Amino acid sequence: MSTLPSLIGFCVRIGTEDIPLAAHLAVAGPRLPLQARAAGTVLSGTGVSPQGNGAEGRGGLAVDDGVAVVLAGELYHRDALAAAAATSACTDAELLLACYQCYGPAVFRILNGRFAALVLAAGQVVLATDHASSVPLYVRTTDRTVEVSTEAKALARPPDNAVVDGHGDLAGTVPVAGSPGLHRVRAGTVALLERSATARIPVARAVRTWTPPVSRIMMEPDRAVAAVADRLDIAVRTRLAGEAPTLVLSGGIDSSALAALVSAVQTPARTVSMGTEVADEFEAARAVASHLGTEHTELTVPARDLLRELPFAVAAAEIHDPDVLEYLLPLVALYRRLPGPSRRILTGYGADIPLGGMHRTVASLAELDEIIADDMSTFDGLNEFSPVLSGVAGHWSSHPYWDRDVLDLLVALEPGLKRRDGLDKWVLRAAMADRLPMQTWQRRKLGIHEGSGLNSIWSQALREAGVPPDTVASAKRTMARQLYASVVLSGTPADQVDVDMLLMREVG
C-alpha cells in the first residue's frame, strides 16, 4: 500500500447547486471527482491523487453527520490524534473529521502536518492552512459560491454572472493581485466563512493557529544539540511512513544531515544530486553518499534547458519573486526528471531560514537574530514549500526542517547557538558531527542558485539577448512577472510558453 497522501491538490466550488469548475491544476496525477452534501450545501470539484494511489485517493474526502472534510496533504502525529479523538479512522481526512467533531476549528491549533484543509459544517465553510501554509490555499467568495483551491490558477476566472467580493478584507486571508476577488489563506490560520442574513457575500472570521516564536531560549549547548538531533530525527521518521524516500542532496549540511538520519533507519537510502555544465556540487554530495552508503544518482541538466524550466517553476510556485524562483527552479527541474511512479521526496529546504544560514557573513548576533525574525515574518506567500513544485511531476515532497516541532525549536534558540566557533548553523553542524565526514559538517554554505549555476545562467542569457549588465536584475523581475501573468493569471499551460521569446522581449 502506498503511504503517499490521498490528495496532493484540489479545487472545489461550494454553493446551493452544483456549478462545475474546470480543474486547471498544475499538479499531475489521476483526477478524482469530489462530491459531498452537508447542511443543504453542495460541494463539487476535483482532487488530484499521486499516481499509483488508485482508489485510495478518494480518502482525501471524508463525510459524516453533516460535516465534510477535504484534505490535501498529510498529518504527522496520527496515533496521538486518533487516541485523543477516540477514533479508528484510517485516512487522514477521516482522522481530521473525527478530531474536528471533537475540538471544532481549534483542532488546527493542535495539528502538526503538511496540509490544506476545507471543512464544510452547518452554515460554515472552514479553510485551514498548516503552520507554514506549506500547502497554499486560495479562496474566492461570490454571492452564489465559495471557490477553494490549492492553486491560484484554478480560480483565475470567477463563475459567469456571479457578484465577486473584491474588497480585499476577507479575514485571515490576503488578496492575490491581478485576480479579482481571489485571496490566499494566511499561514497558520483558519478562515471561517459564514453567510449572514444581511450580507450577500459570506463574511469571514479568522483564528490564528500558529505564529513564529518571537522569544528566544537560552540552553546549554549540549542540550540544544541533543534537542535538535532528537526533533529532527522524529520529523524524518514520521515522514518516511514506511516508504523509501528520495532525498535531494546537495552535500551541504542541511540535506546531508537528513541523509544521515534517513540512512540510520533505512539502508540504502536513495539520494540524488543535480547540476549543470556551469556548476555542480557533485563532489560534495558524493562524499556524503559514499560515507553513508546511499544509492546515489547524479543528474546533469544542460544550462539552456534549465532556463526553459522557468514557466514550470512559476506555474508551480505561483510567485514572481526572481530570487525565490532561483532557489525553487533547480528543484522543479530535478523533480521533473525523476522517473515515476510518484515518489516521496525529502528536502533540506528551509533550514537556512530559522538558522540564518543565508547570512553567513553577518557577524553580529543582534543582526543575525533580526534577520531571522524578519525572514520568519515574511515567508508567507512565497510558496517555497508548496507541494506543487514536485507535484508538477506527480511526486510528493516534504521538508523536515519546517516540521512544526523542529521549526519552533530552531527559531527559538538564541542566536549564539546558531553562530558559534566561527561556524554558521552551529547547533545543526554539532548535532551531526559524528555522523558525517568532517569536510561535510564543516562545509561552507552554497545556495542552490549558485550550486546549480542558475543565477549566472539566467544573467548570461539576458546579456546575450542584449540586456545591458546594469539592468539584468530588473529584467529578471520583468520576466518573472510576465511569466506569472501568463501561467497563473491567464492559465496558459507552462509547456506553451517560449522562454527564448521572452528573453528577446527583454531587449531595450
Ligand code: IOT
Ligand atoms: P539550498 O539551501 O542550497 O537548497 C535547499 C535544499 O535543496 C537543500 O537542502 C537540498 O535538499 C536541495 N538541493 C540544493 N541543491 C541541490 C542540488 N544541487 N542537487 C540536489 N538537491 C539540492 C535557498 C537555497 O540556497 O537553497 N534556500 C534557503 C533559504 C530560503 C530563503 N527564503 C526566505 N528567507 N523566505 C533554505 O532555507 O533552504
Ligand code: MG
Ligand atoms: Mg539550505
